Structures are given as C-alpha cells and as structure tokens.
Amino acid sequence: MSWPAWRDQPGRIMLAVVAVMLGVALAFGVHLLNGAALTEFARAARSVNGQPDLVLRARTGALADGDLAELLKRPEVAAANPVLEAVALWPGQAGPGGMGLSIRLIGLDALALLASAANGQPLAPELMPQVDGGTEALLGARTVHLNAAARARLPAGATMLTLRLPTPGGGAPRDVVLTIGGRVAAGSAPLGVLDIADAQALFGRLGMLDRIDLQLTPGTEDTAWAATLPSRWRAAPPADEGERLSDLTRAYRVNLGLLALMALFTGGFLVYAVLSLATAQRLPHWALVGVLGVSARMRWRLILAEGLVIGIVGTGLGLALGVGLAAGALKLLGSDLGLHGGGGSSTELLLRQPLLLPALVYGGLGLAAALLAAWAPALTVRRIAPALVLKGLGLPAGRVLPAWAGLALLALGTALAWLPPLWQGTPVAAYASMLCLLLGGLALVPALVRALGALLGRLPATALLMLARERSRDQAAEARRSLAGVLVALALAVAMTVMIGSFRDSLERWLDHALPADLYARSALRSGDGLAAPLPPALVERLRQLPEFARTAPQRSARLRLAPGGDAVALTAREMGTGNLPLLERWSGATEADAVAVWVNEAARDRDGLVPGKVFDAELIDAGRPVRLQVLGVWRDYSRQSAALWMALPDYRRVSGDTATSELALWLAPGQPLNEARAAIRRLAGDDIETAAAGELRALSLQIFDRSFAITLWLQAVALAVGLFGVIASQSAQALARRREFGLLRHLGLSRRMLMRLLLIEASLTGGAGALAGLGLGLGLSLVLVYVVNPQSFHWSMELSLPVARLAVLVGLAFAAAVGASLLAGRRALGADAVRAVKDDA
Template sequence: MLTLWRHLTWPAWRDQPGRVILAIVAVMLGVALAYGVHLLNGAALTEFARAARGINGQPDVIVRAATGSLTDADYAELLNRPEVVAANPVIEVQALWPGQPGPEWRGVYIRLIGLDPLALLAAANADRPLAPELTPQVDGDGDNRLPGDNLVHLNAAARARLPANATMLKLRVLRPGHTEPDDIELTIGGRIAAGSAPLGVLDIADAQVLFGRLGSLDRIDVQLAPGTDATAWAKTLPERWRAAPPEDEGARLSDLTRAYRVNLGLLALMALFTGSFLVYAVLSLATAQRLPQWALVGVLGVSARMRWRLILMEGLVIGVAGTLLGLVMGLGLAAGALKLMGSDLGLHGASGASTELLLNQPLLWPTLAYAALGLAAALVAAVAPALTVRRIAPALVLKGLGLPAGRTLPAWVGLALLALGAALAGLPPVLQDTPVGAYLAMLCLLAGGLALVPALVRGLTAMLARLPASALLLLARERSRDQATEARRSLAGVLVALALAVAMTVMIGSFRNSLERWLDQALPADLYVRSALRNAGGADITPAPLLPTLIERLAHLPEVARSAPQLTTRLRLAPGSEAVALTARELGTGTLPLVERWDGAVVTDATAVWVNEAGRDRDGLQPGHVFTAQLVSSGRDVKLQVRGVWRDYSRQNTALWMDLPDYRRLSGDTTITELALWLQPGATTDAARKALRALAGDDVETAASGELRTLSLKIFDRSFAITVWLQAVALAVGLFGVIASQSAQALARKREFGLLRHLGLSRRDLTRLLLIEAGLTGGAGALAGLGLGLGLSVVLVYVVNPQSFHWSMELSLPGMRLAALVGLAFAAAVGASLLAGRRALGGDAVRAVREDA
C-alpha cells in the first residue's frame, strides 16, 4: 500500500506542491487558531486564580460577618476553638495615592491589606503557609522587617510608581464616620510578590488605627487541624458568621467570562471547519487530475477498497503535517496575543501578562484533543474524494466518460434542516448560560443551506430560459442543471465562511449600534463627578460620599447649568447572599433604556425598582415580581416590586435602579457618591474641570460623557478585534477553497473543452461559457451565503447574546460591508473559474480528445 501511495501520489505532489501546501496551511491555520485561543483562555483563568491566591492566601476557611464587620472578640473566639490551628485577621482598604507634580502623574488607587505577620510566620513554619505572596521578601532591597510601626511592604506595581529614593508613602483615606479625608504617612519597607495592581501590606494593629477601624475586621483566614472537614466545620459556627472555604476567584471570573470564551473558541473552530472544505477541494483537484491513473490501476487489479484507503492516506498525511505545524503556530500565536492584549483576551485591556502562563496549565489533553480535531478535519475532507475514486468504473473512465454523477439530496431535506434549526433556536440555555440549542441551530441552518444549493442553482438556471436563445446559453443551462450537486461541493467552503462572516458582521454591527444608542441614554449629562476616595471596607468597596458642601459649591459653579445627584450602593437579595449593585438617582433627570415595563397591578406597600436583564434572567426578577431585600448601608429589610427591565451593557451580573427619594426614605442615607452636571451654553469641559480641580483637588474624579463614550467604544472594538481577525482568516480559507474547487472542475473538463473546440467553438466562446457558468454557481453561492448569514445573525442577535451575556440589542444591517463580503465571494468564484478555465482551454484540451480517439 505504501509503495502504491508513493508511486501514485508523490509525483503529483511534487509537480503541484502549491495545492498541497495550501491544504496543509488550511489545516495549520485552523488548528493554530483553535489551539491558540484555548491556550489564551487557559492563561486567563490561570492568571485569575494566581492573583486570587496571592491576595486571599491559602486558608481552609474564610470567616466573615453575616452583616457588618467582625470584631477582635470574634477573632479571639475563633482562636479558642480546638479545630483551629492558625488564624489571620485581615482588613482591606483602597487608599488614594494623590498625584505628584508633573504632566504624566495622576492620582491612583493602592490596595492596603492589614494582617497579622506572626500568624503568617507560624503557618509558614508549619509548612502550611496562609498567604506566602503577602510575606515580605528578604532580598537585600528595602526594609525587610516584619510589618509594624507604620511600615508598609509594597509589590512591584506600587514600587514602579515611587519617586526615586523615596522612603515615605503619603496616602489619603476616608475613615468610617468621617466626611473629610485624612492624610496618612507610611514608611516604605520591603517587597511582596502578590498582585499586578498597586498593593501594600502592613500590620493589622497599624491598619486599625490608621483607618479608624479599631476593634473591626473584614475577614479572618483560618487553617484547621489536619483531617477536619472545612465545609462541615463551617456549618457549626454561629449564625452571625458567614464561613466557607475560600472562594475560587478563578472559578468566579471563569463564570463571568465563560460566554465570551466559549463564543471565541467556537469562532476559532470555524477556521478549522472551513479549512476542511479547502482540504476537500485540494484532494478533489488531485483526484480529477489523476483520474486516468486511478482508472488504470483499477484495471490492473487495485481494488476499490484499496483506492479508498490511498485517498484517505493522502488526507491523513496532510492532516498530520498541518496539525503539527498548527500546534506549534498556536503556541506562538497565544504567546504573541498574550503580550499584545493581556491575559483577559482584550476584555479590559490588561497588559504585562507573562507568557509563562501558557505553560502553567494542563497541556497534554488539550494538545491531544486539538491534534485529533485537526486529523479528523483532514480525514473527513478526504472522504468525499475517496468515495469518488471508489465508485468509478475504470473502463468507462479510460474511455473519457469522466467522474461519476454526484448524488443529490432532495430539497425537502434542506427545508427540514432549516425548520429544525429554527426550533432548536428556541431552546433555553444550559450549562451555566451556554446556548447549546442556538449553536446546534446554527449548524442545522448551515447544513440546510448547503443542501438547498442545488435547488438554488437550478432556479437561477431556469431564468436563463427567458433570455434570447443561443448555443452558449443552452450549453450553460444544461451544464449547470446537470452539475448542480457539484456546485454545492465546490461552493461549500466559501458558502460556510461567507455565511459566518455575514452573521458576525451583522452581530457586531448591531451590538455596536445598540451600544451607541445605549450610551446616549445612559450618559445624558455633559460631565460626571465622583469622589476619588473609597469607603474603608474590604467586603464591599464603594465610592466614598461627596461632601455636602462640595456638592452645593459644584452646583453653583458659573459653568454649570444644572446638576443631578446619584448614589451607588449595594443590596442583598437574600440574607447572607452576595451583594449586588444598587443605583439610586432621581429618575426624572434621565430616561432608563427600558426593554420591558410592568403595566399590571402595583403593590402599594412595595417600593418600585428596575432591574437589568441579568437580574431578570439569573435571579428571576421578572416585571411585577415582589420580593424582600436587605440594604447593605443600613441593614434594613425592604419590600420591593420590579416595575421594569433595563438594558445594561456595563455588567453581566444583577444590578438594580431605584428612585433617589425612595432610597433615602427607606435607608435614611442622604449621601451622594456621584454628580451629573449639565454645562451652560458655551461653557467648555476643560473650563469646568479646571474649576472643579480648584474646589476639590485630587479628591474627585471627573469624566466627560464624550470621553466615556469613546472609552466604551474603544473597549468594545478591542474586545471584538480578535473576533474580526478570526472571521477574516476563516473567510480567506473559504475563498481559497472555492478557487481550488473551481480548478478541480475545470481540469476535469479538459476533454469536454477539447470536444467543443473540435465542434467549432473558439477559446473566446468557451471563456464566455465559463463566465456564464461561474456567474450562476458563484451567484448561487453568494446569495445562499448572504441568506444563511442573515439567518445566523438573527440567532446570534436574538438568542446567543441574550442567553450568553444577558444583553439584548436591535438588529442592524451594515449594507456596505455586507455588499463587500458578498461581492468578494462572488468575484472569487468567478475569477477562480476563469483562471482555471484558461489552463484547461490550452492545447492539452485538444490533445486530450485526440488521445481519447
């Protein structure tokens, strides 16, 4: 078998290396993109988990207060429990690092963690470290004493912002119960390894004094005696404590980014999917060129089964070469993308991620899985050419009767697949917001569209009968009708790639247009102001309130026409649950981007709230729903009724809106955290900011609506940049596939062209014939791709995005981009046919007829 393969295949590969290389490149690109995206996803999760372990440490149980804060008495009570081996009390504060003189320096935030260094040392000496990355590093650089006496140990991100030869760190914090911020001064100590953002560690006693938290703790990290079940032990604690094994921050962020990563991974597999069609086209071309050889070896005794195996071996060799190169290229692409975008795939613009993250994840099974996918794609692509060679009648082929006729699927099969796709699109998501039904629906729509291509070609061919009769039109009509099934095969790659490209173009365009309209509604004011300080609390860090005197003075600035206050706080939907965002503002100052309203009965003793789509879908907060929640600021239970659902592109988790007077009535809290300002006609944003700076200095942050809009769109474009590139690669692979397929068909028709030349048709006539045929098949492929793409875009816009991200949007059709995509696919099909036809119309065509005679 190997000898036959070497004699039949190697000469053809040696004479036509370009097509073989093209097939290998198609598999390589598909495997590289899919494998590279998987590595990027794994790197993101590894970085999330590593950062969480560095800051949260490695305790067995984390204890927090069910409401409010823990106390020193709680700490003492925990230490007296026999199961507790070590316990570390923790306070977390986000302090403002004011700006220094210089055009490039702006105020930044630094996270400060107060802990018990002796508890850390005791755990480390017992070979069960609590927080190794928060322990000062003894490297001879800086003061490596244990935290104490207002000594702070900084990580690399904080040290990079220090002025040269700095020994003191001046920060600004807001102590509980205070309205004015306080300046604190810390002595710079040694280094710590944790965190990629500015972070400092100091002694818990110093932290309690400096931050006004005497006797107060945010959490206690606990290590238990060996053999103690952490979950069971946590259930024995008093109800005033909320205890659980340390939250897997990597898993939590994995949940938040799962939809983005799954969609990105499936889009990467699209390149491999379309690449398999290119392999099919190349092998079909090789089959057409060597058909007489296959017929000859068949006459000489090579069985149909052996011919089948030889073609599959060609696909296997292409698959092995492309897969190995693709795995290496995928690792390189992932490393480059990690340096360019960071470990969050461009979602938040992180940078400085180490390429070591790629190797700090399980690689064996993913590598084997993507290798198997690459080999499977090449082998599946080789099945159809192998069947063709297996089905040939060698004697008839030697007489010049060509390839056997293709099998045509009934049109009802395509229609049934389209109907099944529409039904699957209505299924709810499974596996934590994964729209499996929608993905299956898209696959059924693609398969149904492919099955209907022959019917579409025949329909376009029937239109030729209305044109004035001529020999060329008659030949083109009969040829297109007889070879309609072959058109489906030759156009399969570009049709799939075009349909997916159209769908992604429409989805991204619709999303961006909806985002722009949402920003217009969500940012009605000219300028937004909030405190640069944060409340001193680790559990729920929220913006500190603006000073009442500052609010009054800001509202009366000459540049300000009017202002609207707003408060950002937290709310628990159930006792002990994680708090969700609550925004309170005067609803008359702007319109909420509502997608649903409650027009039913209003419960008089329930306060109106509006929830985002994530709250409706994940927590069941449907319009009209009445529920009891707890305000974090006051600890009061309040009765609420959902009066509507609003569109929220800034979150994937639950958030609520409430009218500011209602919130003040329920909570007694009269503070304000943000202020929206409308400027006087003619007043500039720069002038207003200068006036704000003169009043408040670094204690406030400002943002113009135009800047927020630009930043939001920039983040959007960066998030979808990799999607656009994957889409372009898949489309390019599909276009190469149609070029190779058309070449295969043209070369298989050499005898036909020679016969037509003998009958009196000129090369120009045959070129016109090819142009007409290519126009029919290319037009069918372009129309089918456009129609399928629009159908897929409906699934993406109305099913995948709402189920995956809980974001709804309006469908928008970017006409110019769609016309460009369709025109490119049509031009590729027609151009490929003409280029291949020029080779087939040479002297070899006439000679082939003479040899056959």
C-alpha cells in the first residue's frame, strides 16, 4: 500500500503491528502451554494407571482376594488386574528440597497383563515389566522392576535395592531388600513394579487390594453392567487425570488467559489511537481524494483496509511468535512443566494438541481488535466534507458518548459484579463487569478533562492558561483517543497490583495463624494415598520428653467422604484453640448432641454447600466408619482449592478409634537454638523423619506465591509498556499535527519558550486526567478482583490492601510518559517548519 500513512508514519504503524503481535502471541502461547501441560499430565497418568474399561473399588475399606476370584467367575469379565500400591523411602537418596526420596511401588498381576495384551487390549502396557528369562524372571520372589528414573539413581552394577516401608498400625519402619529385575516404561518419577503376592506380603496387607482394573468382553455396556454389581463394590470408568487436572486448574488457566488477552485489548486501543491521529494528520489528503471523486464509502473502506493489513501482519507474526514462546518455555521449564509427568520433547507436546482451531480463534481475535480499532477513524473520514476541509475548517465534530452513558456503564458494571459465577464456577459476570467499568471510565475521560480545564479558570488569568482551558474544552474527545491505550493498561496494572498485594498480605497473615509452632515434624515415609505415614507412638513419646521443647501438639491427617461413593477430601484433626484459627464465619446457633463439630474451608462451603450449622453424614475412609458432623465455622485455606475439613483431635480419636499421629508441632523451650533442637530429633529418628521450621515453610510458601504470579507480573508489564508507547506515539502525532497552530501563535507574538509552557500545561491536563482515571478505574477493578473474581474462581477470600508506593510509581510513570512525550514532540514541532506551515492555510 502506497498510502501516506505507510510512508510518513512507519514507526507508529509498526508500533500498532507490534501491539497486535504481542497480544496474539501472549494469548496463543499461554493457551499452548496450558494445553501441553494437560496433555502431558494425562499421558503420564495413563501410562501408570492404564486404560481399563472399569476400575472397581470397595465402598468401605479395602478389597479382598475373594473379590477378585468372584469377579473372574463372571462371564462379562475378559481380564482383571489386581492392584496394590505403596510409597517407600529410598535411604541414602535425596529428593526435592533435600528431603528423603520416595519411590512409588505398584503390585500387580503380570499374568493378567499378558492375557489382556494377548487379547489385543492391554490393560497397562507401560507397566508390563520387560525381562529376560521368561515367566520365572517376571514373577521372581522379592523382585522389583524399575523405570528409568529409578535406575538412574542406582550405583553401577547394582543388583539389590534396599527400601524402607512403613509398618501398618504406626510401628517402627522396616527395611526390605529387593532384587532388581527388569524395566518398566511408565512414569518420570522413580517407580517400581512388584508381583501382587510379593506386594501384599511386603506392605503388610495380606489378602488386601486397593483396586481391580477390569476389561469387559466385547459388547458389554460398562455402565449397565456396573449397576448389577453388589452394593459393597463401586465400579466406574477410570478417572481422566487430564480432565481432573483441567478442573482443578480451570480458574487459574482462565485468569491467566484473560491476562494474556490484556495485551491484545490494550493493543487494540493503541491501534485505534494510531489510526485516529494518522487520520487527523492526513485530513488534507483525504479531502483531496474526495474532491477528485473518491466516494465516502471508498474512503471508509480504505481506512478499514489499513486496519485489516495491520491485523493480518500482526496476527501472523503473533501466531508464529506464540508457538516460539510456548516451545521456548517448554524447553526452559521441562517437558512436564513441573508436573513430573513425562519426557516428551517440546515439539511433541505442542503437536499432541489441536492447533488449527486455537490459531483461528486467537487469529480472529487479533483481526477483530484491529478492525474494531479502525472502525471509528473510518467513520470519521467517511463523514468529512472535502471542500470544507480543504478550506481549513477541519474535521466534523466527533461523536462522543455523553457523560450519562459513562455513568450508566459504571452502574451496569457494578451490578454485574454481584451476579454468581457461571460455566463451572467461572466468574463470567465479573469479567463483563470489569469490561463495563473500563468502557464507562473511557466514556467519562472527556468530562474529566473539561473539569480539570475548568479548574484553570480559578487561577490568575493569563494568555497561556486561557489557551489551555479553551483547548481542553474543545479537544476533550481527542484526549480520550490519545489516552485510551495507556488508561486501559494503567487501570489493569493498578488492579492487578492491588490484587496481588492484597493476596500476598493476606497470605502472610494466614501463615501466621496456620503455623503457630516453631518446628514441625512428620514421617519421611508415605502411605499408599500419598499422605505422611503415622509416626511410631514410641517416637512421639520420646519427642515429647525432649528438653529442647516446651510444648508439643499432635496432628492427624486423614480422609473423609462427604457422600457414599464420593471422592476423598482432606480431614485434619488438630488442637482447635480459638487463638490460631483463621475463621471467617462462626455458627452461633444450637448444636446437635450426636454430631461431631467440624470446621470447613471456603471451597467446601461454596462447592459442597457445607454452610455453618449444617448437619450431614460422612464416612471416615481410613477408619471405615460413618460419622455425623455439624459445621461450626468456615476457615480460610490458601493451601488448596478443594474441600477440606478440620476436626478437634479428641473428637476424631473418639469417633474413629484411630490414635495415630501424622505430624507433630513443637514449640522451642526459651532460649533453645533451632538447629540444636533439630539435631536432637535427628538423633532419635535418623532419616525417617522430616522437619521444617515455621520460618522455612513461610518463606517457601511466599516463594511459591511469587513464582506463581511471576508470569502475571510479566504480562502486566507488557500491557503497560504497550500502553505507554501508545501515549508517546499519540502525543507525538498530536504535536506534529499542530504545527500550523504553533506557527500562527508564533506570528501572534508567543515565544518558543511560551509555547513549550503551553504544551506543558496541556500535557499535564491530559496526562493528569489519564493518570487519575486509570487510578480510579484500577481501584474499582481491584475491588472486583479481590471480592468477586478470586472468591468465585479459587474460593479464596482476602482483605484489601493498597501498596501505595507501587501505585504511586505506576501512576507517576503514566503521567511522566504523557508529559514527556508531549514536550519532546513539541520541541520538534516548534522548529522553523512551524512558522512556514502557516502559509499552507492560504
């Protein structure tokens, strides 16, 4: 295209292209990263768990060998693989954070896997040991078959492996020596496969099974067949781990995707500002082609064509850059994105998910943003009267939304914020509320500029103040266009800064409540469900008697089912002193005499309806007992997004009969050094116990928080940078477009110094209006984020906290960019060409 915008303003046009490119790249790249993580996690889970038709478990307790024998008699069962799992400690090996390394052990029936493979439908092909020596080697006594991650930690030539297993009932742990057998392909974390009979003996669970993976005969409908099973069994299709992770991370991914679209949203306003000001500069050219016969409709199409070209180029580059960003992030973070899911390369991860539809969606968003940005300038050019413009009468009056429309949008945004979440807990109404607030704030910018200009009338009257006041009155709509990008970026940056600051401050206060002790100890061993194994009672008693500690408090981590056949939720039995509970709500009504008091987190209240005062029946999974519970309060829980309950430790022991201790909180004696207390614990328990100081847990939690929000801050910085570049480009174009006006003022006697002062006053007015509007809108958006989006998305409430210093930096940066850009552009516009430009008015 040879149109003057591409010849005379290549820098600003390229800036618009870059704005679209960055927005599309960030949004598309984040989508690809999310998809890659979910794809790899699901693949890794399938490699370990296999893909049976049904997974059968006991409704209460564990399955027995007799259940397997009964199932095999049913003609609909083609293959059945019994499974028993445990987690062992690998002495001498260091895991993440310097803790002991755990290895997952899976007991199964290799012959059942061979039979399913012979039928052409293998149950778990990546768990099938690859051995030399036939069936005898496959079923060798006390033989463990290891995956690559476990073999990488073996010394050269090793043939035996010593592992430490917890003793059922909480006794002292036992060391078992196993012969190293063949290889298994599953998993990227250390994993070993045993014969099911060996596993039952080694785990101390003779005759017991965790689950049975079933393969049905062809033509058997799994759901209908499962309905015919005895009530003591619970059979269901295997849980899709990718779908489960998708559910757990949906809120985070949606919020991250919307933050990525922030740059595209801001970039759209930048394209609008660039094309609007380019249109104003090229007004004589458009008038000339109009007089020469180019119709209004054709002029409208040409402007839209410019926006389309910007959108096509920016979108194309953005999609390519998005793939590159995703691939680079996968190379940097690893193929599992920290999920320990597998070892595929970044290219494989990206190609395992559909790319065409997401590319069309995000590419369409980029094109739509560019075309919408070009729409208003195109209408302006369509409405000009060419003859009047050639006579110097300029643009027709711009169409500006009245102030009442802006107020109405603000009111609508406020109302939408009160609506409940939609679509699986996603706060759709809250996001619509934020959009309405942004648009309402933009509509009110002209009124704010005029109001600030009116304040100049209260100052002693001077020529410069009068000129600035009149221009603020007449060109308020122009200020809205030039400030649109930075206003949106500043508002979103302020909102995210307030939200992150509020979240971090609330997390710090929560950690003070959740970690009252000086030191925490738990077993380095893990049970089959991944929870810490119980501490031996004798060890607990010896720890209590250590002189290094003034006080100890036991805690028990267990599992609970809120409904028959439901998923397990976390239950913590602990001391329930009111001084260390971060409670949000308390039940002040009557309590049922036969119900045990529990306190639930916000996720349990919101998702499962466990409101204060509610009485319900549940099942203690580990004890295999039903229990009647009543909710006495709701507590803040930043450690998880799923349901969790607290119960007083004496109540738990009474209703469950379980006297074990999972964790021990310890308070140091006065003047006792922490390191000496840790050494005393180590002398008693050796490597079988893990300790963590409250300060270490606090620092680790805050480190995880900061790392989680690092990408959020980066996306926020990109959007703000795009907005700041936009205001610089807008102010530069405005100053250059006013060369004739400056030349006329020079002829009327104003010096160059006086004109620079005039530009400073005008830039301070517009920049101040943009900074104030961005700050006000940002604070309004932060209220929606803190009080609506986070509770609805993550079930985490928090207190509002204003990081004044950071907000001052953000607002000052936006104001300085507007004023500085105007002064720099004005210095160029006030050169000799400004005086000669007056001749063009003739």
